[in-house]
Amino acid sequence: MGANRGRRVVLESERALSGPFPIRAVIDSCVFPNTRRWLIPITQLAAGGFVLPIWSPLILAESNRVLTWLWIKRNGKETKDAAWNRCSAAAKFMFSQLTLYFRVVDDCPPQADLWKDSPPDEWDSPLWAAAQRSEAQFIVTSNLQDGPPEGADGVQEYAGIFMAHPDVFLTLIDRMVSHYAEASFLDSLPATAPVPSPEHADLYRAILAETYRDMRHSKR
Structure with missing residues (x-):
């Protein structure tokens, strides 16, 4: 379902690129194992120019560790040379696909100032450092x-x-594309896509809040 959603946005709303796209988003390592639900839709949106996905050395290291461990579990914990060769081939294929769209930003010290002196998870600091240095508008993670x-x-x-949670982020892109795809709005836009500006933050917040309200309502 998620992959179809990302593909639908790319195919049906290409004119929306005149809006505040691409949206810059740091993609946390927890997103990568959920390939069909989250990763494929995000890369499809990146291919369409709607999202600029960003990763960092820490995200690369952590996602590689998690994906390798999952591969070992799926393959009966086999550790023979042939198995490792298959694992290596799978990792290289995935890397070759993601590097078409993902961009790397440094997350080394000094780390970013956060909303509290001692964050609950000290390893969140490099994530926020990457977001600030890349001027990202979003951190996409399931660890909220x-x-x-x-x-x-x-x-x-x-x-x-x-x-934002990956599900919420994908919904936000859907709704932003719908917002900017209105013909009356498109006619007033410049021919080239502007860099997302601070005033778009109000739109991000409004659509996020609307999405959360809809999610709460659907659970009743």
């Missing part, structure tokens, strides 16, 4: 519990960077 506190609208944001 250690992020900044929610506002009254349910949105997590700090220093102009929004933290």
